Amino acid sequence: MGTSSKALKELKKGFSTSRYPDGSSYALREALAKQHNINVNNIICGNGSDEVLSLFAHCFSGPGDEVLYSKHGFLVYPISIKAAGSKPISVPEKNYKADVNAIIKKASRKTKICFIANPNNPTGTYLTRNELIKLREKLPKKCLLVIDSAYAEYVEENDYSDGIDIAKKYNNVATTRTFSKIYGLASLRIGWAYSSKEIIELMNRVRLPFNVNTLAQKAAIEAIKDKKFLDKAKVHNKKWKPFIENKLKKMGLQIVPGVANFVLVKLKDEKQANACYSHLEKNKIFVRKIAEYGLPSFLRITVGLKNENIALCKSIFNFLNK
Numbered sequence: 247m248g249t250s251s252k253a254l255k256e257l258k259k260g261f262s263t264s265r266y267p268d269g270s271s272y273a274l275r276e277a278l279a280k281q282h283n284i285n286v287n288n289i290i291c292g293n294g295s296d297e298v299l300s301l302f303a304h305c306f307s308g309p310g311d312e313v314l315y316s317k318h319g320f321l322v323y324p325i326s327i328k329a330a331g332s333k334p335i336s337v338p339e340k341n342y343k344a345d346v347n348a349i350i351k352k353a354s355r356k357t358k359i360c361f362i363a364n365p366n367n368p369t370g371t372y373l374t375r376n377e378l379i380k381l382r383e384k385l386p387k388k389c390l391l392v393i394d395s396a397y398a399e400y401v402e403e404n405d406y407s408d409g410i411d412i413a414k415k416y417n418n419v420a421t422t423r424t425f426s427k428i429y430g431l432a433s434l435r436i437g438w439a440y441s442s443k444e445i446i447e448l449m450n451r452v453r454l455p456f457n458v459n460t461l462a463q464k465a466a467i468e469a470i471k472d473k474k475f476l477d478k479a480k481v482h483n484k485k486w487k488p489f490i491e492n493k494l495k496k497m498g499l500q501i502v503p504g505v506a507n508f509v510l511v512k513l514k515d516e517k518q519a520n521a522c523y524s525h526l527e528k529n530k531i532f533v534r535k536i537a538e539y540g541l542p543s544f545l546r547i548t549v550g551l552k553n554e555n556i557a558l559c560k561s562i563f564n565f566l567n568k
């Protein structure tokens with residue numbers, strides 16, 4: 247869907263390249279506080295939510311500690327956990343969805359953080375608000391629950407929570423967001439987290455002083471104002487995700503029911519998934535192999551523009567019938 251025209255217009259206005267950015271991202275935090283009805287002091291911005299996630303790992307875990315995440319969870323978690331010197335504990339999932347009871351069972355006094363992507367990348371599955379609350383209640387109090395809501399804007403299910411209401415209630419919950427997905431600002435690297443004042447203050451001690459560049463801050467502020475762009479992207483996804491899913495199901499392929507802006511499709515086995523990937527690549531269609539997520543026979547397909555989605559379905563049909 248590209249990027250909000252309001253954000254692009256702001257980028258073209260020009261700015262001082264010789265001056266440092268606002269190290270506290272204050273104007274952006276103010277805009278986020280207003281948008282989500284939260285306190286400006288409970289927000290931290292980062293160079294993509296990747297940086298914020300890594301800050302959590304470095305700030306709250308270290309050698310001798312354990313950090314939980316679900317088996318097919320977002321890979322930045324184990325990368326950041328290992329970089330922080332702590333031990334990543336991957337917990338098996340049920341039907342490609344995080345298993346709350348299994349996570350609770352793995353928690354111990356050593357557990358410092360639990361990362362949950364909600365919905366998760368690459369599975370697209372999500373935990374309901376009640377499941378997240380159960381997880382929070384049953385995890386040790388000293389274990390921080392980080393709810394990564396990178397795809398929150400796409401989710402319309404009534405039992406879904408982007409984590410903000412939960413982080414308002416519990417001082418040991420944090421939720422992260424990004425401008426890389428629905429806002430289409432991935433190249434500028436801008437993400438943020440909301441949590442209790444105590445948590446955010448500790449994160450600010452570890453954060454580098456000028457972690458978010460001026461362009462990113464300015465573009466994000468304008469992107470927040472562009473509700474029309476956001477609504478258009480949501481409507482588009484609501485139409486084309488089921489379109490792709492239905493077409494692939496009709497071809498006899500299994501789909502994992504997800505709620506983000508991509509489709510997770512299962513091929514017969516790893517060999518077929520790789521062959522399908524190469525076939526699509528030859529047709530200049532780029533999807534994602536996800537063997538490193540423990541899903542070698544799956545492909546993750548991000549919803550594209552109308553003609554791209556139609557071409558994708560045709561190309562997979564041709565691959566299966568050649």
Ligand SMILES: Cc1ncc(COP(=O)(O)O)c(C=O)c1O
Binds near residue numbers: 293297397432
């Ligand atoms: C679940 C999840 N969280 C966080 C991110 C990181 O996004 P960014 O660093 O671009 O904000 C991604 C990106 O793919 C993601 O899928």
